[in-house]
Amino acid sequence: MDKASFFQRAGRLRVLLVRVLALAAGFFHLYTGCFGLYSATVQRATHWLILGCLAFLLYPAGVKEKQSPSALLWDAACFTLMAGAGIYLLLFWQDFAFRVMQPGFWELFWGGAMLLFTLEAGRRCSGFFLPLTAMVFLLYAYVGPYLPGVLRHKGYGLSRVLSYLYTTSSGIYGLPLGISSTFIILFILFGAFLSASGAGQLFIESSFALTRRFTGGAAKTAVVSSALMGTISGSPIANAVTTGTFTIPLMRRSGYSADMACAVEAVSSTGGMLMPPVMGAAAFIMAEYLNISYFDVAKAAFLPALIYFASVYFMVDLYARKHNVRTPEQPFGGLGASLRRLGHLALPLVCLIVFLCLRYPPLDSVVWSLLLLLGVSWLRKETRITPARFAEALEIGVRNAVPVACACATAGIILGVVSLTGLGSALSSAALGFFSQNLRGALVAVMFMSLVLGMGLPATAVYLILASLAAPILVKLGVLPLAAHMFVFYFGIISTITPPVALTAYAAAGVGGGEPTRVGIIAFCLGVAAYIIPFILVYAPSLMLVGSIWEGLVRFAISLVAVYAIALATMGHLRRPMRRFSRFLAAVGGLLLIAPTMLSDLLGAGLVGAVLMYEAQPDRPRGM
Numbered sequence: 001m002d003k004a005s006f007f008q009r010a011g012r013l014r015v016l017l018v019r020v021l022a023l024a025a026g027f028f029h030l031y032t033g034c035f036g037l038y039s040a041t042v043q044r045a046t047h048w049l050i051l052g053c054l055a056f057l058l059y060p061a062g063v064k065e066k067q068s069p070s071a072l073l074w075d076a077a078c079f080t081l082m083a084g085a086g087i088y089l090l091l092f093w094q095d096f097a098f099r100v101m102q103p104g105f106w107e108l109f110w111g112g113a114m115l116l117f118t119l120e121a122g123r124r125c126s127g128f129f130l131p132l133t134a135m136v137f138l139l140y141a142y143v144g145p146y147l148p149g150v151l152r153h154k155g156y157g158l159s160r161v162l163s164y165l166y167t168t169s170s171g172i173y174g175l176p177l178g179i180s181s182t183f184i185i186l187f188i189l190f191g192a193f194l195s196a197s198g199a200g201q202l203f204i205e206s207s208f209a210l211t212r213r214f215t216g217g218a219a220k221t222a223v224v225s226s227a228l229m230g231t232i233s234g235s236p237i238a239n240a241v242t243t244g245t246f247t248i249p250l251m252r253r254s255g256y257s258a259d260m261a262c263a264v265e266a267v268s269s270t271g272g273m274l275m276p277p278v279m280g281a282a283a284f285i286m287a288e289y290l291n292i293s294y295f296d297v298a299k300a301a302f303l304p305a306l307i308y309f310a311s312v313y314f315m316v317d318l319y320a321r322k323h324n325v326r327t328p329e330q331p332f333g334g335l336g337a338s339l340r341r342l343g344h345l346a347l348p349l350v351c352l353i354v355f356l357c358l359r360y361p362p363l364d365s366v367v368w369s370l371l372l373l374l375g376v377s378w379l380r381k382e383t384r385i386t387p388a389r390f391a392e393a394l395e396i397g398v399r400n401a402v403p404v405a406c407a408c409a410t411a412g413i414i415l416g417v418v419s420l421t422g423l424g425s426a427l428s429s430a431a432l433g434f435f436s437q438n439l440r441g442a443l444v445a446v447m448f449m450s451l452v453l454g455m456g457l458p459a460t461a462v463y464l465i466l467a468s469l470a471a472p473i474l475v476k477l478g479v480l481p482l483a484a485h486m487f488v489f490y491f492g493i494i495s496t497i498t499p500p501v502a503l504t505a506y507a508a509a510g511v512g513g514g515e516p517t518r519v520g521i522i523a524f525c526l527g528v529a530a531y532i533i534p535f536i537l538v539y540a541p542s543l544m545l546v547g548s549i550w551e552g553l554v555r556f557a558i559s560l561v562a563v564y565a566i567a568l569a570t571m572g573h574l575r576r577p578m579r580r581f582s583r584f585l586a587a588v589g590g591l592l593l594i595a596p597t598m599l600s601d602l603l604g605a606g607l608v609g610a611v612l613m614y615e616a617q618p619d620r621p622r623g624m
Helices: 001-036 040-058 069-097 105-126 129-146 157-169 174-196 200-209 217-233 236-254 257-274 280-292 295-324 333-355 360-378 387-421 422-436 439-454 457-468 471-476 479-496 505-512 515-526 529-538 549-571 580-592 598-613
Strands: none
Touching: 001 040, 001 174, 001 360, 001 387, 001 439, 040 069, 040 105, 040 174, 040 295, 040 387, 069 129, 069 157, 105 157, 105 387, 129 157, 129 387, 129 479, 129 580, 157 295, 157 387, 157 479, 157 549, 174 200, 174 280, 174 333, 174 387, 200 217, 200 236, 200 333, 200 471, 200 479, 200 580, 217 236, 236 387, 236 479, 236 505, 257 387, 257 479, 257 505, 257 515, 280 422, 280 457, 280 479, 295 549, 295 598, 333 360, 387 422, 422 457, 422 471, 439 457, 439 471, 439 479, 457 471, 457 479, 479 505, 479 515, 479 529, 479 598, 505 515, 515 529, 529 549, 529 580, 549 580, 549 598
């Protein structure tokens, strides 16, 4: 057999294994969702056994065009040892649970293999930064006795660390992977089945029909469709590459530059992870951390998500007016035609939201909504989820869940070390002493921590780390726990459009042919108003509908004025170019509206009102 034939057969075997394992994972999670979960260890271990092995099949070591026997051998070794470590845990987990003796040789061997290949899976799916961060924490567990101050601890040997991370529910198989193996994967599967039925096309067509007549309608289509797609995808990058294939060419035909079109799609897609009901993995993890219902998290996120998309909408509207962007062409029928053809596909998503609002458990809500989707898809021939389409959607959904599971498992290593060494409590105590009289300083420090970590980590991993290390600091400084977690959650997400490493912007640039660095800078400018939303949540938690709904709605209206003022200051255009002093006053007015005090609200509203009145005058002097 020649070399080409060997690699061809290996490629076919890889495809077959991916399909078999993806279908096995899909049916396993559908079964447990419908008929009940197994014990925590079995559920998590089975989930990670299959998805961890899939990571080495979907993200091979060698580049396809430059395959080598060594890369293929390394993939096979990773796959085999990952499978062996997972199977060993499933066979002997009860012995570990009741063990009173020191860990044995095979436990340490398979625990070491699981640790090593979890790091490798995280590297392949998320890049070097996440496993490198985990390795730093592992080193910290060993060198703790030699460190100064609050970082010092008694130190832990290799056998203790391996046993703790491999056999307990505080390491690799901890809370993040537990959420991934229950809620997250079923919501991802629901999104995959919605897309397979054509619901994504419904969102895009409806968004276009609603926005095409407005100035800059193509960009507004991207904003609205990304908000709708985000309700089912929960992934900024997946959102960008899905809706971007339609919206970016549409914006280009309307007169937007490639960089601007890609940036609009990137900043719009980033908001998808902020929009209930899915909100990525972090929403479910947040509910577990805070010991509240998922509905309470989704309710708290709703108005801030609307403010985020409103800020982006204001930005693209002002840009379109400034550059006189024309109305886009009509690529398909109107809203009525889209609803007649695909409108029934919105019913399962509506039912999911209703179930969650009625406080049904998220697992039951998504399962019933998924079953409803399978039924209503047969109302029209073009949307039917046939057995072939069912298998395809199941495979796609599991594939989409692999990076999330890898991030959760790798982050579990970090959280396990934090739990083992008590680092979280030590840092909280030290930070509380340093920032005891300076909440603003603590917020700014946590903001920069979130943005820096977000440059190399997935948003879910950023949230997992900071929820253990940073959020407790804010809580001890008097911040409402829900607001503290939302603060780190928001900055972990918008870090994906923050230069110099703006991952979602780079993904959109790849779809639309933009220059990645310029797309990242433009996306940052378009999303700049979003950087004030987390601060509003801290100082005005009523925006999360905590307490009086009326007070929350009033703060929502004030926040809309604040982000509009920031958009004016950023774009520098109302009816015509604005004076620099007017832009400065608009920015100051918007920032004053963040703090929920009567004085700051009056001053901020007064400044913004004065700017609008002055700049709206038809005979105003020309801007400088």
